[in-house]
Amino acid sequence: MKIKDQPFYMQSTVVLFGLILLVYVLATLADIMVPLAFAAFLAVLLNPLCNRLQQHKVPKILSIIIAMAIMILFVATVFYFLSTQIIQFGDSLPMLKQKLGDITINLKGWIQQTFGVAITKQDQMVHDALDNSQAMVGRTVNSVLSTLSVVFLLPVYIFLMLYYKTLILNFLFEVFAEENSKKVSDVLGETKSAIQSYIVGLLIEMIIVAVMNSIALLLLGVKYAILIGSIGAILNLIPYLGGIIAIALPVLMATVTKDGYSTQLGVVIAYIVIQFIDNNILVPRIVSSKVQINALMSIIVVLLGNQLWGVSGMFLSIPFVAVIKIVFDRIDDLKPWGKLLGDNVPTHHMGEMWRNRNKRKAVLPTHEQKKVD
Incomplete structure (x- = not known):
């Protein structure tokens, strides 16, 4: 018996259990999944350049290396530019630290005069706040370290994904029934x-x-x-x-x-x-993405991405949900979820449409009500 033939509470329980299992797996395997997710998005981005190079008779491996070299050169240029600015900032750090200390002392004095909170009490409150934020700092450090590990694994994953692109695509077509090949092709094309x-x-x-x-x-x-x-x-x-x-x-x-x-x-x-x-x-x-996610869902998925994968999850959340929406829009049973994620806001809700329809029926003769139905 199909799940959709079961009562609503049974369907919702199965869906909830599946979501919990999926989130648990994604959180547990974060160190593996985060680099793979970044690599997949970047491989899709570099794929047109690789195809263009191969059209000009450049060997496949060499075309992948050239595309990755261009990407690495761009990233290195950005980091070099930022590093030169950071060095200048570091030269003025002692002066900025002293000025910030003076501002802090003046702020403490203003709080003592205005609100009657002693400076020692303020120091104790700041100390307690720092103690309570240690766990958050630890999570932030872990996120940064995870991001650094992504940087070292990305080139390997990107190269292999581009090299085995045909194998991966054939798997995606073969894993679904043949009558769904058109839907799979449309989803892959729109996703890319x-x-x-x-x-x-x-x-x-x-x-x-x-x-x-x-x-x-x-x-x-x-x-x-x-x-x-x-x-x-x-x-x-x-x-x-x-x-x-x-x-x-x-x-x-x-x-x-x-x-x-x-x-x-x-x-x-x-x-x-x-x-x-x-x-x-x-x-x-x-x-100009073909998939527009509404503001409410964007904020929610960014916060969920941060909770799941930290800083990396915040950057990956929007394109990940965009891919999910493409899949939802292609499956009849999931189209309502795709509409919920989308940015197309209807002018009237269905409850209001049904009420208006019932009002029109009420003022019509009995033989005309059947035409409205």
């Missing part, structure tokens, strides 16, 4: 297009946002404007939450290096304008 457009769009968006952030901070006179603007653009890759976190960095730097609060206010206004441009112009036109 969605991932490629999403990642390329994000890279272009990141560069534009980094330039806008840096220009705004330079005009406001914030120190290390290029470094902070670039970090803010990278954080902006985390949907919705990253943009909020990115504002704190230039505000803190302005607080430490400048007197007064006009610069901080200017930073907040500038970043709000940049976020408005990003969300309403850049994302719709540049991040």
